Amino acid sequence: MAGTQTERAHERRDEPGETAAEYLDRYGRMRLIRRFEEEIQRLFLKGEVHGTTHLSAGQEAVPVGVCSALEPDDYVAGTYRGHGHALAKGTDPEALAAEMLGRRTGVCGGRAGSMNVIDLAHGLVGCFGIVGGSIAAATGAGVSAQRQGKVAVAFFGDGASNQGYFHECLNWAQVYDLPIVYVCENNFYGEFTPMATVTAGGEIGIRAASFGMQSQVLDGNDLWAVREAALEAVHRARAGEGPTLLECQTYRHYGHSKSDPAKYRPPDEVERWLARDPLDLTRVRLLDMGLSEEDVAAKDAEMDAQIERVVENALAAPYPDPDQDSGTEFKR
Amino acid sequence: MSEQLEFRKAIRDALDEEIERDPSVVFFGEDVALAGGVFMTTPGLHEKHGPERVFDTPISELAMAGAAFGAAVTGLRPVIEIMFGDFMALPMDSLVNQAAKFWYVSNEQASVPLVVRSAVGAGGRFGAMHSQIHGTWYQGIPGIKVVGPSNPADAKGLLKSAIRDDNPVIFLEHKRLYSTKGPQPTEETVPLGKAAVVREGADITVVSALRGVRDALEAADELAEQGIDVEVVDIRSLRPLDHETVLESVAKTNRVMLLEEGPRVGGWAANLLGIIAAEGLEELDDAWILTTGDTPAPYSPTLEDAWLPAGAEVAAAVCERLGVAAAPS
Numbered sequence: 001m002a003g004t005q006t007e008r009a010h011e012r013r014d015e016p017g018e019t020a021a022e023y024l025d026r027y028g029r030m031r032l033i034r035r036f037e038e039e040i041q042r043l044f045l046k047g048e049v050h051g052t053t054h055l056s057a058g059q060e061a062v063p064v065g066v067c068s069a070l071e072p073d074d075y076v077a078g079t080y081r082g083h084g085h086a087l088a089k090g091t092d093p094e095a096l097a098a099e100m101l102g103r104r105t106g107v108c109g110g111r112a113g114s115m116n117v118i119d120l121a122h123g124l125v126g127c128f129g130i131v132g133g134s135i136a137a138a139t140g141a142g143v144s145a146q147r148q149g150k151v152a153v154a155f156f157g158d159g160a161s162n163q164g165y166f167h168e169c170l171n172w173a174q175v176y177d178l179p180i181v182y183v184c185e186n187n188f189y190g191e192f193t194p195m196a197t198v199t200a201g202g203e204i205g206i207r208a209a210s211f212g213m214q215s216q217v218l219d220g221n222d223l224w225a226v227r228e229a230a231l232e233a234v235h236r237a238r239a240g241e242g243p244t245l246l247e248c249q250t251y252r253h254y255g256h257s258k259s260d261p262a263k264y265r266p267p268d269e270v271e272r273w274l275a276r277d278p279l280d281l282t283r284v285r286l287l288d289m290g291l292s293e294e295d296v297a298a299k300d301a302e303m304d305a306q307i308e309r310v311v312e313n314a315l316a317a318p319y320p321d322p323d324q325d326s327g328t329e330f331k332r
Numbered sequence: 333m334s335e336q337l338e339f340r341k342a343i344r345d346a347l348d349e350e351i352e353r354d355p356s357v358v359f360f361g362e363d364v365a366l367a368g369g370v371f372m373t374t375p376g377l378h379e380k381h382g383p384e385r386v387f388d389t390p391i392s393e394l395a396m397a398g399a400a401f402g403a404a405v406t407g408l409r410p411v412i413e414i415m416f417g418d419f420m421a422l423p424m425d426s427l428v429n430q431a432a433k434f435w436y437v438s439n440e441q442a443s444v445p446l447v448v449r450s451a452v453g454a455g456g457r458f459g460a461m462h463s464q465i466h467g468t469w470y471q472g473i474p475g476i477k478v479v480g481p482s483n484p485a486d487a488k489g490l491l492k493s494a495i496r497d498d499n500p501v502i503f504l505e506h507k508r509l510y511s512t513k514g515p516q517p518t519e520e521t522v523p524l525g526k527a528a529v530v531r532e533g534a535d536i537t538v539v540s541a542l543r544g545v546r547d548a549l550e551a552a553d554e555l556a557e558q559g560i561d562v563e564v565v566d567i568r569s570l571r572p573l574d575h576e577t578v579l580e581s582v583a584k585t586n587r588v589m590l591l592e593e594g595p596r597v598g599g600w601a602a603n604l605l606g607i608i609a610a611e612g613l614e615e616l617d618d619a620w621i622l623t624t625g626d627t628p629a630p631y632s633p634t635l636e637d638a639w640l641p642a643g644a645e646v647a648a649a650v651c652e653r654l655g656v657a658a659a660p661s
Contacts, residue, residue: 129429
């Protein structure tokens with residue numbers, strides 16, 4: 001199967017000294033995101049999470065692979081499907097869960113909710129409810145990053161590549177050689193509409209060529225492939241050689257948002273992608289690296305216990321008090 | 333007496349001094365660096381401060397605003413020039429959904445210190461897509477300040493305040509003010525969110541903004557010859573909107589005319605009139621607004637002059653409303 005081929009192709013190019021233990025930690029982060037999303041879905045159905053949510057289950061290898069190539073003080077901008085972006089960059093899962101639950105202890109005090117999380121302490125300049133917004137935020141962070149020796153990353157979906165933000169900002173970044181990695185999470189559906197029916201040119205990655213920008217189209221469910229491409233792009237950015245576009249092909253396990261059962265996706269397509277679940281692919285690879293089933297199961301149990309604790313604490317946290325927590329329009 | 337200050341030089345000097353004063357200030361826009369700005373407001377800044385601090389951009393208003401937003405939340409204090417106010421429809425998503433909301437939604441993790449300067453207003457025969465004032469497009473957005481000067485001293489002081497302010501600020505520069513001159517500033521900065529009584533009077537309050545303040549002052553001189561004592565308030569800031577200064581003035585004069593270069597519905601004048609009615613109705617003997625026509629700005633001089641509320645029309649409107657015969661023109 002195609003995935004195995006890709007994995008083998010990349011196996012020989014692992015960074016020297018990269019241990020199985022390091023990959024086990026990255027796998028653990030993916031498991032944490034998966035369990036987080038499952039809990040958010042459960043809490044949504046119970047009426048504890050309000051409004052809408054956009055879950056990233058199935059896409060975990062992209063943010064985990066990319067963020068594993070970053071320093072803690074590098075910048076990331078995410079999307080409204082951004083829980084994985086935040087968790088991969090280091091946001092405290094309990095503060096993120098509390099945010100989803102509208103609690104005072106949320107990472108944004110309950111003011112942001114699921115779609116608009118900001119966590120500057122971990123370099124997350126924001127998740128954006130408008131398609132393409134993250135591209136602009138990372139471009140601006142790239143302006144600062146260029147002066148600070150840092151790197152900025154934009155996560156965005158296939159739909160965003162048809163926004164003005166994409167075309168204007170990629171041109172901008174290339175003109176100024178900004179240290180940015182543009183990471184397109186192509187999950188093949190813009191909301192409910194198949195990407196191919198509304199996107200000219202077939203691939204998104206190829207669009208970089210019109211700006212003279214480096215790009216790569218890769219298997220976004222392959223943690224090793226994502227990490228390797230990200231390391232290369234981040235290295236180029238830090239060396240002053242400008243931005244890169246990475247098109248990471250992946251698939252969401254849930255619908256677009258809470259109200260979407262995703263009936264527009266052919267069952268055989270769904271089946272094919274579920275068989276390429278990034279967690280399963282990573283698990284197989286970890287065993288190949290010499291880890292035991294028990295090692296992996298222990299990591300699973302550790303993450304599951306953490307999520308259980310996180311959700312319990314977040315649910316016990318107080319709601320914001322309108323008398324104290326309503327805030328001000330402007331910084332004074 | 334010191335030399336009079338030209339409005340465009342006030343803008344340039346404010347930028348120059350703030351770029352010099354604070355190493356985190358960067359200034360970028362279309363044609364602002366090598367060319368010095370299409371209204372010649374920024375000559376020499378690029379040469380003096382270098383390409384790291386002052387640079388030209390692609391014609392990409394959305395990317396420009398996004399770049400300013402992202403840079404502002406990561407340590408810089410960007411000032412951008414969106415050449416004509418009409419172009420401010422293009423960067424709106426970044427300014428409205430990103431810059432304006434960040435301070436509040438982030439639970440006050442950080443604010444967004446950026447300034448967006450633009451040339452605005454009609455009367456220059458620029459036609460429908462180069463004559464608008466976008467202040468009211470942004471006035472209803474919590475988290476973003478909207479200010480604009482009517483004279484050179486305020487231009488310098490307000491722009492310096494805007495650059496030092498920790499919040500996003502939309503800065504309006506009326507095209508038909510760039511070549512005007514006025515007294516040098518007496519203070520280093522002018523506070524945002526504060527209206528100014530620019531002429532004291534007892535009979536009626538005229539509130540305006542930008543070029544309209546100049547027109548109101550000219551009308552006031554004319555009306556003085558007929559014994560009508562006009563107080564003129566320069567609102568200076570559309571958000572926050574300083575209605576207190578206006579209410580104080582109305583308490584004294586009991587009559588108010590609001591003069592706006594913009595359409596009657598959805599403008600700042602109608603908004604302010606509502607606040608005056610809600611909070612100062614007992615003080616009011618009369619209140620009305622004078623605006624442009626409801627069409628887009630026309631091109632032909634005869635049409636544009638008729639469309640703009642300016643010149644003799646301002647004084648005539650006061651006379652008519654007060655039941656006084658207008659002076660022969």
